[in-house]
Amino acid sequence: MITLTTDFGLKGPYVGEMKVAMLRINPNAKIVDVTHSVTRHSILEGSFVMEQVVKYSPKGTVHVGVIDPGVGTERRAIVIEGDQYLVVPDNGLATLPLKHIKVKSVYEIIPDKIRKFTGWEISSTFHGRDIFGPAGALIEKGIHPEEFGREIPVDSIVKLNVEPRKEGDVWILKVIYIDDFGNVILNLENYEKPRTVELLDFNLRLPYLETYGLVEKGEMLALPGSHDYLEIAVNMGSAAERLNVKVGDELRVRLL
Amino acid sequence: MITLTTDFGLKGPYVGEMKVAMLRINPNAKIVDVTHSVTRHSILEGSFVMEQVVKYSPKGTVHVGVIDPGVGTERRAIVIEGDQYLVVPDNGLATLPLKHIKVKSVYEIIPDKIRKFTGWEISSTFHGRDIFGPAGALIEKGIHPEEFGREIPVDSIVKLNVEPRKEGDVWILKVIYIDDFGNVILNLENYEKPRTVELLDFNLRLPYLETYGLVEKGEMLALPGSHDYLEIAVNMGSAAERLNVKVGDELRVRLL
Amino acid sequence: MITLTTDFGLKGPYVGEMKVAMLRINPNAKIVDVTHSVTRHSILEGSFVMEQVVKYSPKGTVHVGVIDPGVGTERRAIVIEGDQYLVVPDNGLATLPLKHIKVKSVYEIIPDKIRKFTGWEISSTFHGRDIFGPAGALIEKGIHPEEFGREIPVDSIVKLNVEPRKEGDVWILKVIYIDDFGNVILNLENYEKPRTVELLDFNLRLPYLETYGLVEKGEMLALPGSHDYLEIAVNMGSAAERLNVKVGDELRVRLL
Missing domain, CATH: 3.40.50.10790 (S-adenosyl-l-methionine hydroxide adenosyltransferase, N-terminal)
Incomplete structure (x- = not known):
């Protein structure tokens, strides 16, 4: 194949x-x-x-x-x-x-x-x-x-710099992908599941849940996307538009 | 397959x-x-x-x-x-x-x-x-x-409500699909072929013909789409834009 | 197949x-x-x-x-x-x-x-x-x-009129295709490779090179596209937008 x-x-x-x-x-x-x-x-x-x-x-x-x-x-x-x-x-x-x-x-x-x-x-x-x-x-x-x-x-061979960095308890993460639904995927894997995810640049605290449908329509959440990376989403909406971010942008994130 | x-x-x-x-x-x-x-x-x-x-x-x-x-x-x-x-x-x-x-x-x-x-x-x-x-x-x-x-x-199993309704001689139809060409498909099948189709909400009377090319460019018509449902189209144009309708909208229609 | x-x-x-x-x-x-x-x-x-x-x-x-x-x-x-x-x-x-x-x-x-x-x-x-x-x-x-x-x-069988015409040393060419990248493809093949391509309608003289990456980002060039027709492109940009042309438009071109 x-x-x-x-x-x-x-x-x-x-x-x-x-x-x-x-x-x-x-x-x-x-x-x-x-x-x-x-x-x-x-x-x-x-x-x-x-x-x-x-x-x-x-x-x-x-x-x-x-x-x-x-x-x-x-x-x-x-x-x-x-x-x-x-x-x-x-x-x-x-x-x-x-x-x-x-x-x-x-x-x-x-x-x-x-x-x-x-x-x-x-x-x-x-x-x-x-x-x-x-x-x-x-x-x-x-x-x-x-x-x-x-x-x-x-x-x-040429390698991209996509390793996540940490300063104290704050992760410096990179947007590595935004899908057709506007979900924002960050370059953090194998992390300990938090209850809350804090987006310091946006002064936002998001619930960390299993799937989109567990919050009201239009609400933002963090979740373990189907790709094992940390994902920021809006149920039936676009997190990328809400946060106005694009692939390559950096975000300061704290897992609580 | x-x-x-x-x-x-x-x-x-x-x-x-x-x-x-x-x-x-x-x-x-x-x-x-x-x-x-x-x-x-x-x-x-x-x-x-x-x-x-x-x-x-x-x-x-x-x-x-x-x-x-x-x-x-x-x-x-x-x-x-x-x-x-x-x-x-x-x-x-x-x-x-x-x-x-x-x-x-x-x-x-x-x-x-x-x-x-x-x-x-x-x-x-x-x-x-x-x-x-x-x-x-x-x-x-x-x-x-x-x-x-x-x-x-x-x-x-869960069923959608897509049956056409009739009040007197007026059909209450639902837009079930709008294709890439802007053709509007309504939830009426197996109907007796009319000469004219009246869109009551738009005060429009459309010729019922076999294909798009039988009216002038930009003219609206009704026709038996390739899917056997009643279709509203504009020859080389978009009926959905002209009528400003979307999937799920209801239309009052009379077949003459 | x-x-x-x-x-x-x-x-x-x-x-x-x-x-x-x-x-x-x-x-x-x-x-x-x-x-x-x-x-x-x-x-x-x-x-x-x-x-x-x-x-x-x-x-x-x-x-x-x-x-x-x-x-x-x-x-x-x-x-x-x-x-x-x-x-x-x-x-x-x-x-x-x-x-x-x-x-x-x-x-x-x-x-x-x-x-x-x-x-x-x-x-x-x-x-x-x-x-x-x-x-x-x-x-x-x-x-x-x-x-x-x-x-x-x-x-x-029906044939389209897509033959290039020549008036003196000026080619009258037609835009036959614009790809997703905005590259403009003209109906000229099997031409003798020039050093420069002049777009008379735009008062532009473009270098004729082998590939996009040989000019600075945003610069316009002419090149032998992968389809063997004469192509006008902007490195990492859209020539169609820059020239505001669409399929079917005619351009006066001189090969120097």
Whole structure:
């Protein structure tokens, strides 16, 4: 199975081009669209989305992610091999999904080598169709990355800075994702379940509950989202709008 | 074949998470995305959408629908077994598709039992990934709902009130759906074809014709939509905008 | 493999209805969604999108395209048979993809004949579900178009006027597509690579480079897009907004 996560949008030919190019190389590939609507060029958001899918995918799944503002410049195209695979630009996109993969080795894709498998020119603007998609299709077909890449040190790949920080009893947390419902997801996991969550920048104390429906419509709460990160939500409303925050913003938070 | 109808939106990981979770349980499942863009929490709209797909699906199709504002609270998760299957929250979502299914029996899904098949914790906010998707995958794989649910009376399930009412020669109809083109679909079927349709609240008399292209651009008409319900449309325009109506609104209509 | 390109939008049941109807006729069909978000009724945009997908598809692929403002009126429904297939309304949609197909013959689909395969009524508003989808599913299953259509002259099909014109050393070009990123694609291919591209209507001289990342953020450039047409872009910005142009607009351009 190959999953696809991109910021191509759903309007044009790009997603379709990538898929037919992959199926041309591997006609039996099972391709699962995760999303093609990651906020444009948002590598952190793409990394969060890929992490959630890796957590629930079976062993051997190949995850292709293309959020690639640096396409055509120096950035490397890489394959991370482990109990699951990541095929991504080396720009930090792998950071969060990597936490859930037993990494064996990493390969830099060599454009000239992959062209031998695809048979068409590599454009300077659409590596999803010309490099990443085909690499995913080849791996899922059983062709080892060595045949179109060279091994590179695992610790040489680019990582985003998404670790939570603590100053005294106050967490400095980052908004790593805002979903379609306006729920705000912060980069804190494996925390001891609090009764109350204090948002110091907003002078707000929120009840920490199990699900949205346990507060009145329009009320704000904190909860353990389905992704195991700390989530701020408004029942049948948008916490992101209420707090006026976006991906990458920092919040001072105290768990009580 | 398993169809998916949700209000998850296309931006985040949710649709992808649900699909990889289903394919992990049933790698050969053929999953068809109907839509993930039902208006958020609109159970009536979701029910209309699922009805149209059930009408054209082959026997044995499993339809998973997740429009679930009450996730994590008391509402039941149910499987409706018949010549086709519905796997939905028991909140009225089944109302319209049920009209086209020869129901054999209904089961309430028991979370602890389905966990034995999935192998992961059930979150309190994402039952699409943890309960509904897996249940659909198990049924399509040939596992009977009895193995993860208990039978409940067919007439105990929640139904929406979508029957058209008549006062004298005036129909009191409800807007049950507005499509991407702004066409307004009303809850009247199997009616005798009129020459004219009168919208009393708007003092409008519309020609009843077979298709959009038979009136000038920008003109309003009534027609037998492709879904067999009475439809109000504007040729290459939006009737919903022109009439300023939304799903759930009531209209007084006379067929002449 | 069957690709789908439509302007149905992703909100309603229409895409799902078309797919389950196709899978009912051909349960093993591999259906690839190219896009369902072509700008409503934009035949030129749909033609551009289908062209890009045809260029990268394997032989034998069946491309179903439904951008169909004239549904239910006189316009023909056609199948173009060649090393790949097009199943489209005869309204010009085939113009650009046709450039990449070795055409053998063209058939007009006969509604009554296709009904024998589908088994349901043909609506006057939804030929995607009732004619085009089923025709694609039948062809991919190996059923020849002769069994549900009659042959018509290849040169009788409708063509859009998308040839670039030249007046002296000035090209009169047409905007044939604007992607989700706001990149503006013009109808000029196979041109000699210039150093500079002059947009006479905007008194602008743009560098002609290989990729977006080679100019500063917010700067405009010209480049050979991944589709081989001349493209005008703004690095991490929208050229369409900057130039305030839309599909179909004409621009005077000089290559220097």
